[in-house]
Amino acid sequence: MATGTLPGGTFTMAEGLTVTRMGYGAMQLAGPHVFGPPADRDGALAVLREAAELGITHIDTSDYYGPYVTNEIIKEALHPYPDSLHIVTKVGALRDAEGGWPQARAPEQLRQAVHDNLDHLGLDALDVVNLRVGGFDSPTPGSIAEPFGALAQLQQEGLIKHLGVSTVTAGQIAEAQAIAPVVCVQNFYNVAHRADDELIDSLAAQGVAYVPYFPLGGFSPLQSDALGSVARRLDTTPMAVALAWLLQRSSNILLIPGTSSVQHLRENVAGAGLRLPADELAELDGITG
Numbered sequence: 001m002a003t004g005t006l007p008g009g010t011f012t013m014a015e016g017l018t019v020t021r022m023g024y025g026a027m028q029l030a031g032p033h034v035f036g037p038p039a040d041r042d043g044a045l046a047v048l049r050e051a052a053e054l055g056i057t058h059i060d061t062s063d064y065y066g067p068y069v070t071n072e073i074i075k076e077a078l079h080p081y082p083d084s085l086h087i088v089t090k091v092g093a094l095r096d097a098e099g100g101w102p103q104a105r106a107p108e109q110l111r112q113a114v115h116d117n118l119d120h121l122g123l124d125a126l127d128v129v130n131l132r133v134g135g136f137d138s139p140t141p142g143s144i145a146e147p148f149g150a151l152a153q154l155q156q157e158g159l160i161k162h163l164g165v166s167t168v169t170a171g172q173i174a175e176a177q178a179i180a181p182v183v184c185v186q187n188f189y190n191v192a193h194r195a196d197d198e199l200i201d202s203l204a205a206q207g208v209a210y211v212p213y214f215p216l217g218g219f220s221p222l223q224s225d226a227l228g229s230v231a232r233r234l235d236t237t238p239m240a241v242a243l244a245w246l247l248q249r250s251s252n253i254l255l256i257p258g259t260s261s262v263q264h265l266r267e268n269v270a271g272a273g274l275r276l277p278a279d280e281l282a283e284l285d286g287i288t289g
Helices: 041-054 069-078 107-121 145-156 170-177 197-206 221-233 238-249 262-272 278-285
Strands: 010-014 017-020 058-060 086-091 126-132 160-166 182-188 209-213
Touching (some): 041 069, 041 262, 069 107, 107 145, 126 145, 145 160, 145 170, 160 170, 170 197, 182 197, 197 209, 221 238, 221 278, 238 278
Parallel strands (some): 086 126, 126 160, 182 209
Antiparallel strands (some): 010 017
């Protein structure tokens, strides 16, 4: 499948940074609970190579997946990277010995995280670095000026090309934009959890990418039943409907569904190409929690 035929086409985040709206999230390439090595390393390598073969040019990762494991697999599978491939990473957390995710947003911790990502990915500069701010699925209030400013300094030093933010409020985005340009925002959002509707529209007007995670995360049983009903009528899967809905929601939305299976990757790409009819779109809009 050529790049031009991927669902949703492409989106230009910044000059020299055009990615396929259908991306790939690499979190699931690590071991259970995103900790340690995968049971099938060859399978993980195959998924990444298939993503590239399908024409995907946007891979989302972080050095704290594993930790280090996912980035090392990306490097083994795809390095040297083609100019068209863009790897987006995240900083702002660590993994502890119990598999927890403690915050790590002090300037010296962020500097180390950027260097670790560079080393494990085999890069001289990172295309995009997202500052992860909030918790699992919701922002944490407070100023992000110090950590975002630290990343802006690393950008000035040439170690980072572009900056983004993750799990943030509109106010935190504005605070970051006053320090340096923000090319993408990565928050929890899907057809059933739409607190960011207004934010998405605002970012679209600014030409800023919005990258939702957990396309099927946090659904209630009733919401899942409604999504499943639409999927059955369209003879497809709930994931396909969820991804297609996101692509149709706004042209600045980029998808990063993750999987450790080549077959599931192909199904996600094909499913996202579904065109949802108006009646089904209206029904889906009604299941928001």
